Amino acid sequence: MAPILEVKDLRVRFDTEAGPVRVVRGVDFELEKGKTLGIVGESGSGKSVTSLAIMRLLPRPSGVIEGGSVSLDGTDLTKLAPSEMRRFRGNRVSMVFQEPMTALNPVQTIRRQLGESYVLHHPSMTPGDIETASINLLEEVGIPAPEKRLDEYPHQLSGGMRQRVMIAIALACRPDILIADEPTTALDVTIQAQILSLIKRLQKEHGMAVIFITHDLGVIAEVCDEVIVMYAGRVVERRPVNDLFKKPRHPYTKGLLESIPRLDTEPKTMLPTIEGMVPDFSSLPEGCSFQNRCPHCVEDCKAAMPELDRLDEIGFSRCIRTEELHEEIR
Amino acid sequence: MSGNLLEVKAVRMHFPIHGGVLFRRIATVYAVDGVSFNVKPGETVGVVGESGCGKSTLGKTILRLYDPTGGEVLFEGKDLAKMGRRELREVRKDIQIIFQDPYESLNQTHTVGRIIQEPFVIHGVGTKEWRREEAKKLLKRVGLPESAFDRFPHEFSGGQRQRIGIARSIALKPKLVICDEPVSALDVSIQSQVLNLLLDLQREMGMAYIFIAHDLAVVKHVSDRIAVMYLGKIVEFAAAEDLYKAPRHPYTQALISAIPVPDPTRDLSTKQVLEGDVPSPRNPPSGCSFRTRCRFATERCAKEEPTLADAPNASKGHLVACHYADRLDEALKERAKT
Numbered sequence: 001m002a003p004i005l006e007v008k009d010l011r012v013r014f015d016t017e018a019g020p021v022r023v024v025r026g027v028d029f030e031l032e033k034g035k036t037l038g039i040v041g042e043s044g045s046g047k048s049v050t051s052l053a054i055m056r057l058l059p060r061p062s063g064v065i066e067g068g069s070v071s072l073d074g075t076d077l078t079k080l081a082p083s084e085m086r087r088f089r090g091n092r093v094s095m096v097f098q099e100p101m102t103a104l105n106p107v108q109t110i111r112r113q114l115g116e117s118y119v120l121h122h123p124s125m126t127p128g129d130i131e132t133a134s135i136n137l138l139e140e141v142g143i144p145a146p147e148k149r150l151d152e153y154p155h156q157l158s159g160g161m162r163q164r165v166m167i168a169i170a171l172a173c174r175p176d177i178l179i180a181d182e183p184t185t186a187l188d189v190t191i192q193a194q195i196l197s198l199i200k201r202l203q204k205e206h207g208m209a210v211i212f213i214t215h216d217l218g219v220i221a222e223v224c225d226e227v228i229v230m231y232a233g234r235v236v237e238r239r240p241v242n243d244l245f246k247k248p249r250h251p252y253t254k255g256l257l258e259s260i261p262r263l264d265t266e267p268k269t270m271l272p273t274i275e276g277m278v279p280d281f282s283s284l285p286e287g288c289s290f291q292n293r294c295p296h297c298v299e300d301c302k303a304a305m306p307e308l309d310r311l312d313e314i315g316f317s318r319c320i321r322t323e324e325l326h327e328e329i330r
Numbered sequence: 331m332s333g334n335l336l337e338v339k340a341v342r343m344h345f346p347i348h349g350g351v352l353f354r355r356i357a358t359v360y361a362v363d364g365v366s367f368n369v370k371p372g373e374t375v376g377v378v379g380e381s382g383c384g385k386s387t388l389g390k391t392i393l394r395l396y397d398p399t400g401g402e403v404l405f406e407g408k409d410l411a412k413m414g415r416r417e418l419r420e421v422r423k424d425i426q427i428i429f430q431d432p433y434e435s436l437n438q439t440h441t442v443g444r445i446i447q448e449p450f451v452i453h454g455v456g457t458k459e460w461r462r463e464e465a466k467k468l469l470k471r472v473g474l475p476e477s478a479f480d481r482f483p484h485e486f487s488g489g490q491r492q493r494i495g496i497a498r499s500i501a502l503k504p505k506l507v508i509c510d511e512p513v514s515a516l517d518v519s520i521q522s523q524v525l526n527l528l529l530d531l532q533r534e535m536g537m538a539y540i541f542i543a544h545d546l547a548v549v550k551h552v553s554d555r556i557a558v559m560y561l562g563k564i565v566e567f568a569a570a571e572d573l574y575k576a577p578r579h580p581y582t583q584a585l586i587s588a589i590p591v592p593d594p595t596r597d598l599s600t601k602q603v604l605e606g607d608v609p610s611p612r613n614p615p616s617g618c619s620f621r622t623r624c625r626f627a628t629e630r631c632a633k634e635e636p637t638l639a640d641a642p643n644a645s646k647g648h649l650v651a652c653h654y655a656d657r658l659d660e661a662l663k664e665r666a667k668t
Contacts, residue, residue: 042517158607188380188544190604193588197603215518218590222598241594259522260592261551267570268374268529268552271522277487278517 003030004176004209005054010068010078012046012053015061021281023049025233026068028308031177036203036210038224038241040217040256044278046233047213051179053078054211055095056085072177091121094170098182100162104154110165111150114138117172137168142198160191164198171202178203179211184219196223217260221245226314229253232279232289235308238316249317249326251294288319296321335406335505335538336369336392342400343384343391347612360611361387363562364401366638371505374532374539376553376570378546378585382608384562385542389508392540393427394418405506423453426499430511432491436483442469442494443479449501468497472527489520493527500531508540513548525552546585550574555647558582561611561619564638568648578641578650578658581620618653626654 012024024046031037041047052058054070070077097103114134118125138146141164154162184192203210212223227244229237237250248254255274276293287302308318343362346355362384369375377385391398394410403410429435446465450456466476472493499507513521543549556573558566566579577583587602604623617635621627630653641650
């Protein structure tokens with residue numbers, strides 16, 4: 001099946017007072033209809049900026065798409081004029097953000113915010129149509145007494161309910177792709193479970209493709225089909241979810257997976273760690289970005305940035321020692 | 331003395347809400363509502379719960395950053411809640427706190443050296459020279475370079491700032507450190523570094539921790555015993571391993587089930603999803619506070635508040651506050667069979 005979204009060599013730069021900072025340094029992936037792609041990484045890995053670039057929502061004028069393409073069904077979103085992009089955003093590609101309190105407008109009712117996408121993308125709808133559609137949407141995302149909620153403001157809702165409203169807004173125009181940027185990070189774990197199952201149910205019903213951005217590998221394991229792991233603005237590993245968790249190939253992925261405390265590990269034992277910290281974009285070393293923290297680093301790693309090599313039909317890893325280390329582990 | 335370092339007895343922390351024209355008390359937030367537990371020297375007691383369950387308030391009440399509205403907090407047998415200012419200052423040498431947000435809990439205008447020496451200055455410990463030397467040793471101990479001494483907090487990453495906070499809290503060699511969400515603001519790879527540091531320091535210095543966090547996997551990793559809180563009350567208290575392997579409260583069960591596990595082969599069909607939100611602590615439900623979301627709730631739960639008591643057929647010291655704890659035990663056995 002042809003992918004619905006194809007991102008090729010996407011590069012994003014921020015122009016700051018201290019000079020240009022390249023935060024996304026060539027990201028490639030494809031997304032098929034009905035599938036979920038997870039993007040995982042720590043702060044500063046470029047995962048959120050990647051999604052903002054796809055939506056063309058980078059802060060202006062500092063955020064610039066330097067190169068690459070984002071093609072949705074054959075249309076390159078990076079080349080669209082702002083007015084043309086507006087026809088896609090919220091209509092074919094939608095986004096749900098981490099903090100529903102800041103993403104929703106605090107002085108507008110739920111009715112107004114839900115109706116906005118209809119007014120913009122379906123100008124022929126009457127106010128009556130919009131009300132019916134809005135109530136149906138709220139019902140669909142599991143909000144009790146939707147008629148009553150329509151005239152409430154975001155602050156009258158709990159965090160979980162606000163996130164449901166955000167999802168309702170995102171789904172209003174039945175997008176082909178939903179980008180969820182840390183949608184459950186600000187929520188409690190029991191509410192997170194509700195939202196995750198909601199997103200999965202809606203995806204199944206509408207056949208949407210989902211890009212799920214999170215730092216939580218547990219969430220990735222639960223919702224994704226394929227995963228890309230990002231580090232310092234690049235994809236370091238890209239694998240089907242089962243393969244990634246069973247046999248991570250990149251030393252960074254392996255380190256991340258080992259360092260999470262799990263419910264079934266022996267209490268009060270030392271956790272394996274990744275030494276050091278994520279490097280600053282302004283002081284990235286020559287060669288592999290992960291070299292300073294990698295337990296397997298050799299001289300060659302410092303010479304040049306490794307390519308994102310194909311491991312098998314569907315997997316990729318950006319490490320010159322992938323094969324060798326794989327053998328060693330065996 | 332009972333051999334306990336800290337005994338928390340029926341502590342309450344009710345915050346009044348004032349309002350109206352006359353600014354009268356119009357409501358009460360029952361943030362902590364009758365919490366009892368004890369901490370032995372050198373052990374870690376974890377406190378886990380969702381936002382608004384009162385876990386952070388509990389930590390601050392123990393340290394008497396809030397004056398409790400009821401109950402006793404006995405530290406080495408003496409009631410902190412009744413202490414005068416001077417006495418309290420003396421005992422605070424032995425009880426320290428690490429906060430969640432290392433960005434806000436360090437004074438941005440002071441050098442790291444000054445921040446770490448502050449406990450010595452406040453409590454009049456050592457000479458100027460000694461304090462400097464000791465602060466440098468502390469920096470090294472928490473894994474920071476000596477050069478950090480003359481720099482400012484904003485020059486450091488989140489993980490490093492948390493190390494500075496830890497250095498400050500262990501400066502006076504306390505007997506108890508309250509860790510309030512110490513790793514929740516940190517990245518995954520940094521989180522494990524800080525957890526290891528805390529475990530390592532405890533092994534070396536033998537202090538007790540009260541480890542407060544919302545992430546049960548993290549709490550379980552560092553704790554000997556764990557208290558699960560819901561709406562201002564402890565609903566279950568057990569050894570870490572028992573709590574995970576044989577949870578007796580329906581809330582604990584649901585909490586464990588809701589945690590996303592980094593294993594894509596996990597069978598999600600058995601995952602329990604709790605309906606609804608946590609009720610407001612301003613207006614907690616009658617009887618059992620969890621009954622509005624509990625699948626076992628009956629009329630009895632609305633009328634009678636369950637007390638925290640020994641769980642049936644469980645290890646010694648496993649406490650649960652549920653009228654139907656025995657039923658849950660059977661439900662668990664049922665599940666184990668299939």
